[in-house]
Amino acid sequence: MRAERVPVAVAILAAIGAAFFLLPLLGLLIRSPWRDAFTALSAPETIEALKLSLLASLSATAIGLLFGVPLAWVFARLEFPGRDLLRALTTLPMVLPPVVGGIALLLAFGRRGLVGSWLDSAFGITLPFTTAGVVMAEAFVAMPFLIITVEAGLRSMDRRYEEAARALGAKRWRVFTQVTLPLIAPSLFAGAVLCWARALGEFGATITFAGNFPGVTQTMPLAVYLLLETNQEASYILSLVLLLVSLAVLVALRHRWLGSA
Amino acid sequence: MRNRAVVFLVAAVLAAACGGTNGGGGTTLSGTASVFAASSLSDSFKALGTAFQAAHSGTTIQLNFAGSPTLVTQIEQGASADVFAAADTTNMDKLKTDGFTAADSKVFAHNKLAIVVAAGNPKGINSLADLAKPGIIYISAGPTVPAGKYALQILANAGVKVTPKSLETDVKSVVSKVSLGEADAGIVYTTDVTAAGAKVQGVTIPDNVNVTATYPIVEVKGAKNAELANAFIAYVLSADGQAKLQSFGFLPA
Numbered sequence: 001m002r003a004e005r006v007p008v009a010v011a012i013l014a015a016i017g018a019a020f021f022l023l024p025l026l027g028l029l030i031r032s033p034w035r036d037a038f039t040a041l042s043a044p045e046t047i048e049a050l051k052l053s054l055l056a057s058l059s060a061t062a063i064g065l066l067f068g069v070p071l072a073w074v075f076a077r078l079e080f081p082g083r084d085l086l087r088a089l090t091t092l093p094m095v096l097p098p099v100v101g102g103i104a105l106l107l108a109f110g111r112r113g114l115v116g117s118w119l120d121s122a123f124g125i126t127l128p129f130t131t132a133g134v135v136m137a138e139a140f141v142a143m144p145f146l147i148i149t150v151e152a153g154l155r156s157m158d159r160r161y162e163e164a165a166r167a168l169g170a171k172r173w174r175v176f177t178q179v180t181l182p183l184i185a186p187s188l189f190a191g192a193v194l195c196w197a198r199a200l201g202e203f204g205a206t207i208t209f210a211g212n213f214p215g216v217t218q219t220m221p222l223a224v225y226l227l228l229e230t231n232q233e234a235s236y237i238l239s240l241v242l243l244l245v246s247l248a249v250l251v252a253l254r255h256r257w258l259g260s261a
Numbered sequence: 262m263r264n265r266a267v268v269f270l271v272a273a274v275l276a277a278a279c280g281g282t283n284g285g286g287g288t289t290l291s292g293t294a295s296v297f298a299a300s301s302l303s304d305s306f307k308a309l310g311t312a313f314q315a316a317h318s319g320t321t322i323q324l325n326f327a328g329s330p331t332l333v334t335q336i337e338q339g340a341s342a343d344v345f346a347a348a349d350t351t352n353m354d355k356l357k358t359d360g361f362t363a364a365d366s367k368v369f370a371h372n373k374l375a376i377v378v379a380a381g382n383p384k385g386i387n388s389l390a391d392l393a394k395p396g397i398i399y400i401s402a403g404p405t406v407p408a409g410k411y412a413l414q415i416l417a418n419a420g421v422k423v424t425p426k427s428l429e430t431d432v433k434s435v436v437s438k439v440s441l442g443e444a445d446a447g448i449v450y451t452t453d454v455t456a457a458g459a460k461v462q463g464v465t466i467p468d469n470v471n472v473t474a475t476y477p478i479v480e481v482k483g484a485k486n487a488e489l490a491n492a493f494i495a496y497v498l499s500a501d502g503q504a505k506l507q508s509f510g511f512l513p514a
Contacts, residue, residue: 112442128443129398129426211400211427211438218428226430229330230405 060138076154102208133210138199146191153187299348328431343490349407366477408432412448418470
């Protein structure tokens with residue numbers, strides 16, 4: 001194979017493009033106070049934010065799997081009027097500014113929201129300022145990533161296995177759980193990881209809908225943002241932690257995005 | 262939050278662009294000055310900016326509002342600011358200690374605090390002690406935000422123990438969450454209650470436990486348009502500027 005000759009202008013522009021992404025990472029690496037890393041990471045408020053972030057993002061992913069997989073199945077397998085519109089609306093949060101998502105959540109699930117006012121009067125449940133509110137904000141923003149990934153998996157799988165199972169007498173639910181789900185396992189995994197990573201990084205919808213209180217609604221990204229005002233070194237370190245997590249996600253999904261090695 | 266970053270970026274870009282074309286300097290004021298002001302100054306500084314621009318055609322006062330500690334961080338991280346107006350002396354002192362001020366700051370206003378509740382006071386909150394009643398959702402600005410710090414002082418003065426459900430990043434978020442009905446009460450400036458309009462009302466905090474907020478203003482070191490910055494500061498301190506501030510409920514400097 002002949003090596004491609006790169007036009008000079010393309011090479012220069014590509015180099016600037018690459019530097020644009022690499023320099024911020026370099027900045028974080030260079031300016032992080034490595035010696036204080038342990039102190040910053042073991043500070044009670046950091047541990048609290050980490051724990052909360054893990055709990056909330058994993059819960060959001062679980063909710064995503066519970067409701068997102070069936071939704072993806074409906075989108076992939078059923079033909080009905082308005083399906084494309086419904087799909088567009090359920091994946092809207094992927095492109096929606098998260099703050100707008102937070103405001104929309106308030107108007108639906110806030111104390112005076114469409115559903116929220118009923119939840120409050122009937123059950124005394126209020127979601128803003130609670131960890132459940134954080135989980136909802138994260139699920140709202142992150143679940144669409146799972147839905148589209150799983151839907152793509154369902155569309156590209158070989159349906160003859162399902163037909164064979166049906167022909168051998170398996171009930172629909174059994175086909176779904178024992179044939180379909182195992183066949184799309186890689187998509188399920190990728191979708192769940194993407195969903196989790198997006199939930200972990202959620203900021204705008206969370207601070208708008210759930211507020212900010214350490215241990216209850218202050219997740220890692222909120223802590224990073226607020227630490228920038230009080231303890232910049234700690235905020236650099238926490239940023240690095242989130243960066244490493246993102247990097248791990250990329251590595252885990254490298255075959256999907258970077259082409260197989 | 263992200264919006265604020267965008268505003269700040271736009272402000273910085275505009276300031277840089279305008280600074281470039283008006284770098285000559287002369288006796289008449291021209292160009293753009295970026296004024297970074299505490300959230301509680303939103304309405305009053307918009308009015309001051311408009312009046313100043315009207316009096317000096319060809320000038321632009323670019324305003325960036327956020328919690329005082331957020332503004333300090335932005336300036337220290339290299340945001341292009343000409344003027345900084347804080348809602349307390351602590352944040353001003355931090356900027357000065359860190360070497361980002363061009364002169365001594367001047368106090369241009371004072372403010373008192375009040376309890377903000379929904380219009381009609383549906384939860385019957387009539388005193389600071391009522392904030393600690395079960396079922397009341399009380400929120401506050403974070404402890405580094407001036408309004409949050411003042412709220413802690415007031416609660417300590419009154420001997421009331423109450424844990425906020427959320428520590429908001431600036432005082433305006435406290436008002437908006439009360440006005441949205443998500444929170445029942447918060448401690449904010451009296452000027453915020455007035456500015457928020459008909460959806461909320463204030464409950465007076467007695468003078469013996471209330472605190473007086475002090476608002477200092479300063480030219481930022483390395484200001485791109487120092488002349489305009491100082492002219493704006495002088496205007497805020499002038500009789501005209503003071504009258505405007507007082508029309509928004511601020512107390513005289």
